[in-house]
Amino acid sequence: MDLLYRILVDPFVQMAGMPDFFLQVIWEGFVAGVLYSLIALGFVLIFKASGVFNFAQGIMVVFAALTLVGLHALGLPAYVALILTIAVMGVLAVAVERVIFRHLVNQPDIILLMATIGLTYFLIGLGEFVFGGNPKVMITAQLGLPTGSTAIDVLGGLVILQHIDIAAAVIAIIMVATLGVFFNKTRIGRALRAVADDHQAALSVGISLEQIWVIVWFAAGIVALATGIMWGARSDVSFALEIVAFKALPVLILGGFTSIPGAIVGGLIIGIGEKIGEIYWGPLVGGGIESWLAYVIALIFLLFRPQGLFGERIIERV
């Protein structure tokens, strides 16, 4: 009975007892969720347009952030560094298409996935080789992003909001809206979806695979850069993000592999669910359950709705 009480009743009593703390937890979860969403967004972009599950998205985030900080450390003004970083991501997109995916058209999913794992390792090695493995500080203020925090007085307590988090949420919303319009309304967007459905059919109606892939990897690079800036502003820029990037997988399962809104909603559910689980149920089993809770949520979800919340029904079942 005592155990049941501690699992089923006590956490809710705690939540109701300290509503301001509960709000703070939700906000923290929301912010983490935005970060997951942004990483997942990069995955979705590439998956939607080429059927490639891009494992390297997480490391692209680190790589973009490191390039930005590294260029600034060379003495370039922040905005010049930003533009140069965008150019670097463009070069990376072209290189990835030329060197890897041009040669892997129509290969099985697993092979493509492994190729991106190879890319991940290459980028980790390259990043550490060029920039060193030490954590670096993001140039938040130089880029004109807000710093500092506000404490809001609600429900009998203070909820602390970091300004950069609010900016991150706003930027995420803008980015998603832009991408949504891009995919659904523009000619290139439609070509992207055609390529995703069937490489060969798309080729035969005159869509250039090479061009589409470069565009989509470039877009994913931009998303990675934005994610890197936001995340780097909260903590340091280091290779520790690799682990965070793995969270994008359950987010995608939850949201659906091909849905941009799905990536956002899935990210928020995972982010908030994870924080609430960790704070209120975590102590029952010794804490630290954040590392796997997202996967368990995704697993349970997978059994009931394998295509995800907004995904297309493409999953192969046995």
Add this chain to the structure above:
Amino acid sequence: MLYREAGQFKTSYEADQAVFPILQDRIGVMVILAVAVAIPFFASNFVLASIMIPFLIFALATIGLNVLTGYAGQLSLGTGAFMGVGAYSCYKLTTFFPDVNIIVLVLLSGLFSAGIGMVFGLPSLRIKGLYLAVTTLAAQFFLEWCFIRIPWLYNYNHSGAIEVPERTGFGGVVLTGPAATPFVRYFVVLAIVVAMTIIVKNILRGRIGRSWMMIRDMDIAAELIGVRPLVAKLSAFAVSSYICGVAGAMMVFFWLGAAEASAFAISLSFQILFMAILGGLGSLIGCFFGSAFIWALPVVLRLVLPSVGIQIGAETVEHLTQMIIGALIILFLIVEPHGLARLWQIAKEKLRVWPFPYA
């Protein structure tokens, strides 16, 4: 001319179904085994302890992953965690049964790993591919968490690590612990790896192995002609996890001597996956090639680069290794998806007609 099977007639079913039907292969295997046995009499302790022993252990772990990914077609990113299960259960077993021969315990601990592997393999009955990768990632992070958060697993040590106690066997020979010589540990590891490889080879040739390959190639067709996916997939998970568990137990008991949970992190899973891809998915000999290649690459870089006049630090070697391995993975996937094992096979085919390339 060297490698020609012409004239080798088989007059019995046994000869026809032999593991190595060609005489030259049998001689080759004997030579390799003889070299493997002879190495410790010539090599230094350093070579044995930090190159040969880890190479063999990683080769075994790669065989475990290859059974699952290469032969049964189920992608797994949780190899490291299953190795951890083997290591921790072996540690617990040797605490409970200090008098039992440690080799028996190492082999038993694989059973725990097999059980847990089957539990995490259950979702594979309904889902495939990328989705399955999520369940194996769940296994990876959940098990890693267990290794940290359940103090019972490491006997409430303050360090949080499992430390290998001294165990003797075979009439007083020190097998594990700091007092065990690399010489002895090498032979134990070699014996287990060779025995397991032979067993796996035979499983793969038999009914179970063939059903795995059928599931891999086309699961629906396999089901239609009477392969039960449930049995095939779960047995693949069980065998794979068993081998990985034994490899993990050996990794701690015969190589590292002590390990924390972080030793079984996801980077280990990826390392094993790379060994399997580079060596060749769906090939046993490839596991040894892949393991040797990835384990030896940093060592070779560290030794060779200074000798040609390029001075680099240990960190740079690590970064270079990572870049080279990443690039090689991509290169192999594009150029030779069957890995080093396929190159080996091509070499044998060339030898078969040598010196007449047109024959």
